[in-house]
Amino acid sequence: MHMSKRLLFGLGLAALIMESVVIEPALAADKVSLFKVITQKDEIVIGISDDDLAQVDGKNAGGIAKMLIAKGSMSVWQYAVHKSSTGDLEQAPLHKIGLLATDSLRVEPYATPLKVLPIDDSKK
Numbered sequence: 001m002h003m004s005k006r007l008l009f010g011l012g013l014a015a016l017i018m019e020s021v022v023i024e025p026a027l028a029a030d031k032v033s034l035f036k037v038i039t040q041k042d043e044i045v046i047g048i049s050d051d052d053l054a055q056v057d058g059k060n061a062g063g064i065a066k067m068l069i070a071k072g073s074m075s076v077w078q079y080a081v082h083k084s085s086t087g088d089l090e091q092a093p094l095h096k097i098g099l100l101a102t103d104s105l106r107v108e109p110y111a112t113p114l115k116v117l118p119i120d121d122s123k124k
Helices: 005-031 061-071
Strands: 032-039 043-049 073-083 089-100 104-109
Touching: 043 089, 061 073, 061 104
Parallel strands: none
Antiparallel strands: 032 043, 032 104, 043 073, 073 089
């Protein structure tokens, strides 16, 4: 089957447009920043709203680690991958957890190509 150059160009352009539509919401992260917390036993992904992150010194993983050590513990939302009603994978808040400074070895930024759902404050 022979495809014209115009058709191939159109398909390629459509693929690029679809890719940018899919990736753009994940980069915006819907006003939630994700971090991976590594402990001696496991790793978890947490989400912190941009409003809460603005109150952290440095507004990054290092600032979260400093705050955790200073406070000794903190409450955060654990995030996990789940399927949306349309079947797409996305990062969503699972439940609120407590982090202990003595158990946490490292906090680092967590990048995901998936859509990140916001924290629902009504579920606190």
